[in-house]
Amino acid sequence: MKEFIEYLTRQIDAGRADIAGLEEEGRQDDADFAKVRTNIYEVCRTVTNALAARPNAGAGAVKAQLERFRTAWQAALDKAREHGDARNVVVEETKLTALADVIAHFPEAEE
Amino acid sequence: MTQENALRIFKSLSDTSRLRIVRALTQGDMYTELLAERLDLTPSTVSFHMKKLEEAGLVISRKEQYYTVYSLDRSLLEQPLFDVAAAEPEQTDEQQKREDEYRRKVIDSFFEYGKLRAIPVQRKKKLICYEVIAERFVPGRVYSEQEVNEIIAPIHEDHCTIRRDMIGEGILKRNGSEYVRVR
Numbered sequence: 001m002k003e004f005i006e007y008l009t010r011q012i013d014a015g016r017a018d019i020a021g022l023e024e025e026g027r028q029d030d031a032d033f034a035k036v037r038t039n040i041y042e043v044c045r046t047v048t049n050a051l052a053a054r055p056n057a058g059a060g061a062v063k064a065q066l067e068r069f070r071t072a073w074q075a076a077l078d079k080a081r082e083h084g085d086a087r088n089v090v091v092e093e094t095k096l097t098a099l100a101d102v103i104a105h106f107p108e109a110e111e
Numbered sequence: 112m113t114q115e116n117a118l119r120i121f122k123s124l125s126d127t128s129r130l131r132i133v134r135a136l137t138q139g140d141m142y143t144e145l146l147a148e149r150l151d152l153t154p155s156t157v158s159f160h161m162k163k164l165e166e167a168g169l170v171i172s173r174k175e176q177y178y179t180v181y182s183l184d185r186s187l188l189e190q191p192l193f194d195v196a197a198a199e200p201e202q203t204d205e206q207q208k209r210e211d212e213y214r215r216k217v218i219d220s221f222f223e224y225g226k227l228r229a230i231p232v233q234r235k236k237k238l239i240c241y242e243v244i245a246e247r248f249v250p251g252r253v254y255s256e257q258e259v260n261e262i263i264a265p266i267h268e269d270h271c272t273i274r275r276d277m278i279g280e281g282i283l284k285r286n287g288s289e290y291v292r293v294r
Contacts, residue, residue, distance in 0.1 A: 026127040029163075033156065083224045086159040093155050 001052050001059060004107050008045040011101075012038055033094050040098035043069075059107065066103055073099065112190070114200040116168065120187070121195075123167035128152065129160050133169065133183065142178040214239050227267040230276075238280060244273065245282045248292035259283070259290045 015038030022031035044066065051061045077092035079085075123129055131150055135141060143161070147154045161181055164170040169188065172181050217239045221228055227244070231237040247262045248254065254262075256274075263270035274290075277283040284293045 026125070029126055029160070030128050030152070030156065079224060085224070086155075086162040090153070090155045090159045093153065 001048065001107060004105065005045060005048060007105050008041050008048065008102070011041040012045065015041060033090055036091055036094045037098045040095050041102065044099070044102045063103075063106060066099065066106070070096065070099055070103070112195060112198045114198045117195045117198040119167045120169065123163045123169060126160070126163075128156075129164055132157070132160055132164065133188075136170065136181060136183045140180050140182040142175070142180045144178070146181070218243060225266065227273075230267065230269065230272065237276070241273070241277050241280060241282055242294075245277065245292055245294065248283070250292045252291070254290045256288055256290065 015034060018034045019031050019038065022028075022034055047065050048062050051057045051065060052059060054061070073092055073095045077089065077096060080088035080092055124133070128150065132146060135146060135149055141149075143154050143157050146152075146161075147157045150157070152160075158179075161170060161172065161179075165172060169184055170181050171184050172179050174180075217231070217236045221231055221236065221240050222243065227240060231240055244263060244266055247266075248259075259274055260270050263273050267273055274283070278285050278290075282292065282294045284291050
């Protein structure tokens, strides 16, 4: 789990650099979406740190929480698409893409 | 052209990604996926930026089979910058403008995709929300209680409270089992 946390931290650092770069380029809306993406890595790191250390929780509880996020955000994306809400479509897609990346890097052996 | 339109144009162009989209469109009409590929953005991000450019009147979209094709509205872009910058503000009552702004904020915070998130506690906000709900009723038309409930229930689960409140606030009028929108 230590490597996973380190991976999330690297993504957060890279995300912060992206945000700064996009703001520097005058791409404020894209920078806002990069903030959303970075925030997902932060949320996942917080969840992992909190649940992984808890007795009777561990990696299984972290994975279950990530799956709950996926269900909720997919529903939010469907809703945004249904209502033609262009901003929220990008926000929810960004969240789901980051989450898929997080899940793909989740340590399988520790599940 | 009003100052409000000018502001929308400047705001939409004060973003490098949107300026890049406009620059790409100067070479010809393009569809979302092609713009996304050229500008290294996701299609949904391009759609988001296109919506802002469309709202500013800078871009026009049309459907071609499965694609949405965008083109520049050259009549607007070819206007002298001097004329855009010198546009006069729309003549509106300042008090009315503030009230409209407040109303819009209340609606944005209490409604999501046409559903009421919660019944506001503050009466002023509650009235605004009920006026929005009232728009679903045709003024003067007589509704049964079931019809009233069927209109309100998809907006908020506590349709009984809302129905009673709307009567109390004089938005709906009850006559026996019949309801009429009076405001």
